[in-house]
Amino acid sequence: MNGTAVLHSIIDGVLTGSVYALMATGLTLIFGVMNIINVAQGIFVILGAYLSYALSVHLGIDLFVGLAITIPTLFVVGIVVERVFLSRIKGPERVVMSILVTYAISLVIEGVLNIVFSANYVELHAWYVNRSVRVFGIYLPYIYLLGFALAVVLLGALYIMLYRTRFGASVRASLSDQTSAALVGINVRRVSTVCFGLGVAVTAAGGMIYGATNAFNASSSYDLISRLLVIIVLGGMGSIGGALVAGIMMITIEDLVSVVWGPVWSNLAFFLILVAVLSLRPQGLFGKPSVRVA
Amino acid sequence: MTTLLSVDRVSKAFGGLQALDECSLSVEKGSITGLIGPNGSGKTTLFNVITGYEKPDSGSVSFEGAEITRAGPSKVFALGVGRTFQITRIFARLTVLENMLVATQRDEGWLRGLTRSKSSKSELVSAMEWLDFVGIGRLASQPAGSLSFGQRKLLELAYVLVADPDVILLDEPAGGVNLTLINEIADKIQSLNKSGKSFLIVEHNMEFVMNLCDRVTVMHQGTDLVSGTPSEIRNDPLVLDAYLGGGDVYETEESS
Amino acid sequence: MLKARNVWWILALVALVLFPLIETNPTYTTIGIFTLIFMGCATSWNMFSGYSGYINLGSAVSYGVGAYTMALLADHLHVPGNGDLFWLIPVGGLAAMIVAVPVGLVALRVRRHTFVVITIAIFFVFQLSAINFSFTGGTSGLQLPLIPWLETNYNKPFYYSALAITVFAALLSVAVRRSRFGLQLLAIRDDEDRAAGLGVKVFAVKLAGFTMSAFAVGMGGALYAVFLGQIYPQFVFDPIFDISIALMSIFGGLGTLTGPLLGALVLESTQQYLTIRFSNGSLYLIVFGALFLVIVLFMPQGIVVYLSDWRSRRAARRVEGARVVVGEAS
Numbered sequence: 001m002n003g004t005a006v007l008h009s010i011i012d013g014v015l016t017g018s019v020y021a022l023m024a025t026g027l028t029l030i031f032g033v034m035n036i037i038n039v040a041q042g043i044f045v046i047l048g049a050y051l052s053y054a055l056s057v058h059l060g061i062d063l064f065v066g067l068a069i070t071i072p073t074l075f076v077v078g079i080v081v082e083r084v085f086l087s088r089i090k091g092p093e094r095v096v097m098s099i100l101v102t103y104a105i106s107l108v109i110e111g112v113l114n115i116v117f118s119a120n121y122v123e124l125h126a127w128y129v130n131r132s133v134r135v136f137g138i139y140l141p142y143i144y145l146l147g148f149a150l151a152v153v154l155l156g157a158l159y160i161m162l163y164r165t166r167f168g169a170s171v172r173a174s175l176s177d178q179t180s181a182a183l184v185g186i187n188v189r190r191v192s193t194v195c196f197g198l199g200v201a202v203t204a205a206g207g208m209i210y211g212a213t214n215a216f217n218a219s220s221s222y223d224l225i226s227r228l229l230v231i232i233v234l235g236g237m238g239s240i241g242g243a244l245v246a247g248i249m250m251i252t253i254e255d256l257v258s259v260v261w262g263p264v265w266s267n268l269a270f271f272l273i274l275v276a277v278l279s280l281r282p283q284g285l286f287g288k289p290s291v292r293v294a
Numbered sequence: 295m296t297t298l299l300s301v302d303r304v305s306k307a308f309g310g311l312q313a314l315d316e317c318s319l320s321v322e323k324g325s326i327t328g329l330i331g332p333n334g335s336g337k338t339t340l341f342n343v344i345t346g347y348e349k350p351d352s353g354s355v356s357f358e359g360a361e362i363t364r365a366g367p368s369k370v371f372a373l374g375v376g377r378t379f380q381i382t383r384i385f386a387r388l389t390v391l392e393n394m395l396v397a398t399q400r401d402e403g404w405l406r407g408l409t410r411s412k413s414s415k416s417e418l419v420s421a422m423e424w425l426d427f428v429g430i431g432r433l434a435s436q437p438a439g440s441l442s443f444g445q446r447k448l449l450e451l452a453y454v455l456v457a458d459p460d461v462i463l464l465d466e467p468a469g470g471v472n473l474t475l476i477n478e479i480a481d482k483i484q485s486l487n488k489s490g491k492s493f494l495i496v497e498h499n500m501e502f503v504m505n506l507c508d509r510v511t512v513m514h515q516g517t518d519l520v521s522g523t524p525s526e527i528r529n530d531p532l533v534l535d536a537y538l539g540g541g542d543v544y545e546t547e548e549s550s
Numbered sequence: 551m552l553k554a555r556n557v558w559w560i561l562a563l564v565a566l567v568l569f570p571l572i573e574t575n576p577t578y579t580t581i582g583i584f585t586l587i588f589m590g591c592a593t594s595w596n597m598f599s600g601y602s603g604y605i606n607l608g609s610a611v612s613y614g615v616g617a618y619t620m621a622l623l624a625d626h627l628h629v630p631g632n633g634d635l636f637w638l639i640p641v642g643g644l645a646a647m648i649v650a651v652p653v654g655l656v657a658l659r660v661r662r663h664t665f666v667v668i669t670i671a672i673f674f675v676f677q678l679s680a681i682n683f684s685f686t687g688g689t690s691g692l693q694l695p696l697i698p699w700l701e702t703n704y705n706k707p708f709y710y711s712a713l714a715i716t717v718f719a720a721l722l723s724v725a726v727r728r729s730r731f732g733l734q735l736l737a738i739r740d741d742e743d744r745a746a747g748l749g750v751k752v753f754a755v756k757l758a759g760f761t762m763s764a765f766a767v768g769m770g771g772a773l774y775a776v777f778l779g780q781i782y783p784q785f786v787f788d789p790i791f792d793i794s795i796a797l798m799s800i801f802g803g804l805g806t807l808t809g810p811l812l813g814a815l816v817l818e819s820t821q822q823y824l825t826i827r828f829s830n831g832s833l834y835l836i837v838f839g840a841l842f843l844v845i846v847l848f849m850p851q852g853i854v855v856y857l858s859d860w861r862s863r864r865a866a867r868r869v870e871g872a873r874v875v876v877g878e879a880s
Binding site: 035037085088089090091093095096097099100101103104105106107108110111112114115119222226229230232233237264265267268271272274275278279282283284 | 603605607656659660661662663664666667668670671672674675678679681682789793796797800804830831832833834835836838839840842843846847850
Binding site: 368370372379383384 | 730733734736737739740741743744745746747748749750751752
């Protein structure tokens, strides 16, 4: 272990962490607006990755150009899933039911992906995937930098959408209190559907970067969803800022642990940090404390 | 008269909002004390602080001379402070009788609960007595979720009573119920008071408060403005000012 | 006098006792063993999660701890490969309970939505630990002493042990439901803050329920380990186990006694059947997932409630019909 390796892992962590932050933002947005924990987020990421894979292998479309197809596709998938399945969930156990429904959806998608693409691991290829640029004596793969840039652009777009548009105001109102939002005339149903679509659409971008930096198959979704859940809980469920900070922080720490103690410990550190943080702050880093009365 | 419950200069802020600001209050043993004030003056927050749902930033709460400022809800209840909520809260998927049994043993070790059945004979009898007292005994085996709004209010009163608390905090007992029921509730409170129970009542229905209470405290912007007998309060210029003047009052929302 | 409902329980128990005596094909008795293990685990899970509404999606932690305790004990105590191993099964359950205390202390500090996610995270801590540490044998797992019994009778002791665990879990579940403690768990499910305001020591009650429910699940894991003679971290700490247990209880009826028993009976045997029928694992995932979706969306209260509603609707129709007849006659 030396200083350069540590610095390297921090930079890597921030670059890849931003992509996780993007995917987690989608997840936390869905929870905040709809009270739904979308455990299918992991398989949607993999679905996005496979779509990019199919476009690049069969049609020769560049990974980034392909996003113009995959992002809208997953947006539509999200809308359909919300309309057909999630809008039917009602009653006092809504959150739990949402976990089960989205888990069932992810099982079906996993089965379909296994049949279409087989269970063999694949990777996305492009000229920028295997080349690096040297900055201050550190080699940085182009794909990390491009992924970071993509995450920043999309998060920026999401920010503008949320804070500079009329629709964004409705979303933020629904995030803080659905009942009040409905009372002031916001169509919470439509906001929910669109938010689910958006939350799923970002996985297309996340999936493409994930597929370009990791070999994956359909079961990689378990690893992904467990990380994403940890990130949103740590950031405070429903807090978008929290998801951003927690995403970058967790992946950076994971990379650091991997360099300092070895890769087998990095996964464990990831979950242990969550347990430690929640013992001290049950509402997560940026979450509102749970309202106790009425 | 001795002081049963006393609140001493309690403050509580939520973010930038000062919900309680050096608020003091006392409930004498055997009295019915009214607590009135405009919306957002901090009445429900004060209830939450007294009953252990919120911890105050400063100040203290004591009950029968012992400090209970930092005690949690179950501890405060065990000591003998019962409470109803503004928005009635019952256990919707339990039967009416089971609702009563949740509260029957207010101070029991949790381990004891493992080894005993849901209810002893005497507990069942007293649960039924209180249900009959409020007039919903015939609904004992119904799921509580099927009760009407008024019946829920009565059930909530009954299951607070079954544990035999010394003081009962009622948050808008007359809110949203019809006139017949309001009178019925007032009668129940009076007869309970005669048998020795003390009350602290938050209510917007002035007639209800003025007829029922021995003393009234008026809250305004998180603090106690004046305290006195109903007739003193009625003629106090400060009270009129708090209700009619000070336009900013209505802009601060109650945090509940 | 026996009530009609009790007669059904006794008949069901007799059928379960007789099953391996009549059906001796090991393929089917093996399905029976797994089904019973799941029935016991789901019932025990439901005793906490169903009653309190705190959905634990990390129950495989208890299952895995039970299994590993078994394997490690057998190894360290040099237990010979004979019936002695069975006496260690309750120790597996106890170990699961001991582990559940610190887990509960962390996980139960938060409200139910976050609780679900934290149990998943804690589950992964255990799975990854089992994979990473050397005393657990890493990815190659651990072996238990082989039991040299004849193949024809091999399954029977396991079957009856699984049945005993299930009966134990069911009796405990009934006892809890009838106790004040059970009533407090149900009150927590409906309105935790209100329960606290009526003197219920909510944290202690939740922790006690969480810990108790780990016992039978741990024994299930321990039995699994003895039965297969070999455990792997990814199979005893299995995310599918977490979700299956929850699904079975919800399918049958969350918070009811019959729900998890019936849910596990139907789903585990179907699952085993589908695995045999669709040797293609992916097709199996699709069928299982689709089935699961239909159940959750159309029978969200579970089949027990669904069927009893259906029966009372039918009875209501019959009464209605009778009234029409009476009306015509008069």
